[in-house]
Amino acid sequence: MSSIQAIRGTRDILPSESPLWAKIEEVARNALASYAYREIRTPVFEKTELFARGIGEATDAVGKEMYSFEDRGGRSIALRPEITAGLVRAFIQNKLFALGGVQRLWHLGPAFRYERPQAGRQRQFHQLDVEILGSRDARADVEIIAIATQILNTLGLKALSLDLNSVGSSADRQAYRDALVAYFTPYKDELDTDSQDRLTRNPLRILDSKDKRTQEIVVDAPSLLDYLSDDSQRHFDAVQRLLTNIGIDFSINPRLVRGLDYYTHTAFEIQSSDLGAQATVCGGGRYDGLVNQLGGPQTPAIGFGMGIERLIILLEQMGRYSTTPELDIYLISRGEKAELASAKLANTLRQSGYSVEVDLSGSAFGKQFKRAGRSGAVVGLILGDAEADAEKVQLKWLASGEQSELSQADLLSQAADLQAKIAQVRNQTSVA
RNA sequence: GCGAGCGUAGCCAAGCGGUUAAGGCAGUGGAUUGUGAUUCCACCAUUCGCGGGUUCGAUCCCCGUCGUUCGCCCCA
Incomplete structure (x- = not known):
């Protein structure tokens, strides 16, 4: 490697x-x-x-x-x-x-x-x-x-x-520092090695030591609060x-x-x-x-x-926060005409405020549906050549499987309604 | 900087000296060229972090190295 x-x-x-x-x-x-x-x-x-x-x-x-x-x-x-x-x-x-x-x-x-x-x-x-x-x-x-x-x-x-x-x-602390050094110095050999080092470098930190013997010595050390x-x-x-x-x-x-x-x-x-x-x-x-x-x-x-x-x-x-992205629409298309139409539709939808992921694989519908389900999208839009010719689109609610056909024009004119519905579905599933 | 443990695929792992390195999840392709968490089939590690050593032979033993985890230190 x-x-x-x-x-x-x-x-x-x-x-x-x-x-x-x-x-x-x-x-x-x-x-x-x-x-x-x-x-x-x-x-x-x-x-x-x-x-x-x-x-x-x-x-x-x-x-x-x-x-x-x-x-x-x-x-x-x-x-x-x-x-x-x-x-x-x-x-x-x-x-x-x-x-x-x-x-x-x-x-x-x-x-x-x-x-x-x-x-x-x-x-x-x-x-x-x-x-x-x-x-x-x-x-x-x-x-x-x-x-x-x-x-x-x-x-x-x-x-x-x-x-x-x-x-x-800083004056209080200096006075306390001196008092601490005076207190600890007689015990110097009994302190852990880290604390011996701290005695000159930063005596206040000795108070924090996790060493058992040092802690016993610390118990009777002067308290900072008395030096304020x-x-x-x-x-x-x-x-x-x-x-x-x-x-x-x-x-x-x-x-x-x-x-x-x-x-x-x-x-x-x-x-x-x-x-x-x-x-x-x-x-x-x-x-x-x-x-x-x-x-x-x-x-x-x-x-x-x-x-x-x-x-x-x-x-x-x-584990309280979801880490999957919030996606409104997963766009499934297959066939040259449908792919062209879906690219256009996706852009218009994005301008209307939707988040849209377009399946780029060109693979069988079955595969695309599988990915749609995994994408976390609320709605799947399906465009085949039949829909492209008729300027329609299949709208499928991915959680329930409910599906209906509507014209692309209607889809775009009802953008606000659909967005509200998507938000509602998302709330229901995330609460459950 | 010090001490200890660990390191096999994207993830979880079995193997602990001997022919082709289990299994599961995930993934990819197909059964099914217009409908998704089911089922079935196929594919998915020339190699066990890396380098060296021991051995007829090393994922397995030894040494080194890198990474990681836990503790110390320190701090957010």
């Missing part, structure tokens, strides 16, 4: 799956429109420096997993490992802050990380990224969480849990109050630490128990310092990323 394979960790989205993608996009678009968010589209690659400065050189996403390379002009380029940094760059470069007030933006597109592929984890994956820039109000935090929740609910996803935490201001400043605490309290107010359930998880450096204050994750090790469907948080750090004016912001492939896994498990 010498045929060329797709790159490791990438996948083709086949026609059998693309209706699910379309469904997710449609639900997301509607939800976002209802919250007055506007779409922005940014390049899939950027200067490596953007990610190094924005996300943090020490993070795994940048330090270990980024696709970076030199282009032919000697520039250091990277495929984006996430969407927020590029979006913030665009916000600054295009001076969207000059529009004043609050900017609500979203973008759906691919991102890339060089990781070991696993279920729910690919090297090219897709994220819906939603951001609100320019507000430090707790209502902005809650709005962001509410959008994520609404999209997931509308898709019909169940058994999701929302974890909430505050990582405080009064302002941070007030903000966190407000977020909780507002979430409760609009009926969104959550649980506080003081060990929820997000892996990207730019997060401040609110951090949240929505997880599913049906995804194995890659349980996070949606993760996000506040990043009040990022815009300024990337050269823009001081602009508080919060947003989330939602993993589309992981949603697809969950939707496929539910």
